Amino acid sequence: MSRCYLAWAKDERIREKGADGGFVTATLVSALETGFIDIALVVAKKSVYEGIPVLTSNPEVVKECAGSLHGAPINLTKYVVEYAAEKRIGLPTKPCDARGIIEQAKRRQVNLDNIFMIGLNCGGTLHPLRMREMAADFYGLDPDSVVKEEIKEGKIFLVSKEAGGKEKETAIKIDELEQKGYGRRDACKSCVTKIPTSSDLACGNWGVPKGEEKKTFVEVLTAKGEAILKNAIDSGYVCIEEAPGEGIEMRRKIEAGMQKLAESWKERIDEVNALSRSGRFDFYVDALKNCIHCGACKEVCPVCACEKEAKCLDMNDERDSYAISMYNVLRIFHLMDSCIHCGQCEDVCPVDIPLTLIQRRFSERMQRHLGYTPGMSVDEKPPLYETELRWNAESMMK
Amino acid sequence: MAEEEWEPKILAFCCNWCSYAGADAAGMERRQVPPTIRVIRVMCSGRIDPAFVLMGLLEGADAVLVTGCHIGDCHYVNANNKTRNRYEFLKEFVDELGLEPDRLWLRWISASEGALFADMVREVTEKIKKIGPSPLRRDWKK
Numbered sequence: 001m002s003r004c005y006l007a008w009a010k011d012e013r014i015r016e017k018g019a020d021g022g023f024v025t026a027t028l029v030s031a032l033e034t035g036f037i038d039i040a041l042v043v044a045k046k047s048v049y050e051g052i053p054v055l056t057s058n059p060e061v062v063k064e065c066a067g068s069l070h071g072a073p074i075n076l077t078k079y080v081v082e083y084a085a086e087k088r089i090g091l092p093t094k095p096c097d098a099r100g101i102i103e104q105a106k107r108r109q110v111n112l113d114n115i116f117m118i119g120l121n122c123g124g125t126l127h128p129l130r131m132r133e134m135a136a137d138f139y140g141l142d143p144d145s146v147v148k149e150e151i152k153e154g155k156i157f158l159v160s161k162e163a164g165g166k167e168k169e170t171a172i173k174i175d176e177l178e179q180k181g182y183g184r185r186d187a188c189k190s191c192v193t194k195i196p197t198s199s200d201l202a203c204g205n206w207g208v209p210k211g212e213e214k215k216t217f218v219e220v221l222t223a224k225g226e227a228i229l230k231n232a233i234d235s236g237y238v239c240i241e242e243a244p245g246e247g248i249e250m251r252r253k254i255e256a257g258m259q260k261l262a263e264s265w266k267e268r269i270d271e272v273n274a275l276s277r278s279g280r281f282d283f284y285v286d287a288l289k290n291c292i293h294c295g296a297c298k299e300v301c302p303v304c305a306c307e308k309e310a311k312c313l314d315m316n317d318e319r320d321s322y323a324i325s326m327y328n329v330l331r332i333f334h335l336m337d338s339c340i341h342c343g344q345c346e347d348v349c350p351v352d353i354p355l356t357l358i359q360r361r362f363s364e365r366m367q368r369h370l371g372y373t374p375g376m377s378v379d380e381k382p383p384l385y386e387t388e389l390r391w392n393a394e395s396m397m398k
Numbered sequence: 399m400a401e402e403e404w405e406p407k408i409l410a411f412c413c414n415w416c417s418y419a420g421a422d423a424a425g426m427e428r429r430q431v432p433p434t435i436r437v438i439r440v441m442c443s444g445r446i447d448p449a450f451v452l453m454g455l456l457e458g459a460d461a462v463l464v465t466g467c468h469i470g471d472c473h474y475v476n477a478n479n480k481t482r483n484r485y486e487f488l489k490e491f492v493d494e495l496g497l498e499p500d501r502l503w504l505r506w507i508s509a510s511e512g513a514l515f516a517d518m519v520r521e522v523t524e525k526i527k528k529i530g531p532s533p534l535r536r537d538w539k540k
Contacts, residue, residue: 277496277498278496278533279496280495280496281495281497281533282496283496284495284496311447311449315449315453320456321536322456322457322534323456323533323534323536324456324534326449326452326453326456329452329456332491333448333449333452333487333488336487336490336491337487361494362490362491362494365490365494366490366491369486369490383483384483384484384487386480386483387479387480388479389469389476389479389483390482390483390486391482391483393468393469393506394506396485396489396504
């Protein structure tokens with residue numbers, strides 16, 4: 001099924017505003033205008049630090065939302081589940097959005113036939129608070145004066161509006177920032193899913209030949225993806241051409257390079273790895289004892305489909321004197337096979353528990369043991385629910 | 399007063415049809431079983447939600463045993479397959495949390511295997527005595 005194209009929007013305004021040729025915006029606009037989808041879910045830019053998810057059937061609103069936004073690490077999964085499970089919906093998806101939606105489909109929360117996922121290659125997002133600190137401490141800017149951000153060629157560009165109305169561009173290497181603990185979120189630094197292979201289309205600027213900027217590299221991954229692309233071409237919103245061979249090769253190389261970097265980050269940010277068994281125990285107890293049981297991590301979790309009758313809420317009692325509360329134990333346990341390492345839980349945690357690290361430590365070893373990667377295919381059931389014998393019946397004897 | 403020897407507290411989940419009857423058989427055969435074990439009877443080992451095991455550990459049990467019918471002998475078709483799969487999750491969890499892997503056990507014991515049951519309890523008790531109390535245990539009397 002996989003086929004690669006270079007694509008761009010015919011409308012010059014969309015092409016100019018979009019990050020790389022406006023393909024994603026043009027596709028969503030054409031699908032809305034031709035009635036191919038009922039509704040689109042896009043992220044509206046409030047400032048460089050804030051994006052708001054918008055559900056709309058108005059193509060003009062979609063056009064307004066064109067362009068990338070690295071400072072708003074929102075996961076769109078729960079918005080689809082909550083507001084649009086019954087509608088034909090189109091949305092741009094980062095790899096973690098796509099994986100979250102696939103996990104929800106496995107749990108029968110959404111009907112995947114109605115969801116058109118236009119995947120975006122993703123090098124990572126930035127936490128808005130860290131970004132403000134970064135702008136002040138490293139770039140020497142007033143955080144509120146920043147009007148535009150961009151990540152390209154391994155650097156983070158911040159454009160600020162000076163007193164005279166002039167725009168000033170400052171760039172610092174990502175590596176340099178990340179050595180000091182800034183830059184991308186921990187979850188993104190160590191994420192290896194850079195191309196959303198579980199969505200319908202995968203778009204991005206990796207693999208676009210030099211001198212042909214303002215084009216998007218598009219990989220068609222499913223029949224649904226082909227349908228929405230065909231609709232965009234037929235309605236005259238999008239032009240495509242066959243992707244050159246070296247472009248495909250280049251894209252693959254970029255992906256492999258970023259994955260390698262992510263693997264090295266995994267070890268660098270893992271402070272638990274060096275600890276002994278009892279040190280590990282103390283670390284977990286110490287980190288989780290701050291929990292105030294607000295339930296925010298469960299609320300945003302793109303994998304969790306338990307709603308209000310969840311076991312982790314039900315079996316937790318504030319009066320218990322356990323070293324680690326039942327809520328945390330059960331949440332970690334239930335995500336061992338399904339955590340997609342998106343880091344949403346840490347983003348919303350009011351007491352800053354390092355949940356990205358904790359969930360990753362538990363789930364990654366289990367997923368390796370299972371040989372299972374969540375969020376990649378709807379046909380794979382979550383192994384915790386499986387009734388078939390996965391392991392040798394007697395191998396547990398000590 | 400002389401210092402009492404520390405006795406581990408071991409929680410055992412036994413399925414109604416096989417391992418509970420196996421524990422019974424151990425008594426009928428007049429086998430010595432260490433008094434460290436607290437048995438909870440469930441209808442099937444597939445009924446044992448991992449949350450029960452985790453709660454047992456959090457409550458301060460020094461070890462948790464999960465026992466059931468042999469694979470293929472389950473009185474509810476294949477429910478102990480689920481037990482087997484969940485055990486693998488629990489094992490990884492307990493290990494990652496920083497508890498000793500010996501604090502979690504899964505054994506298949508049929509109704510006639512009283513000797514096996516007694517041996518198992520003895521083995522677990524010995525091992526746990528070597529490891530010491532669970533770090534999750536809260537001893538309030540001091």
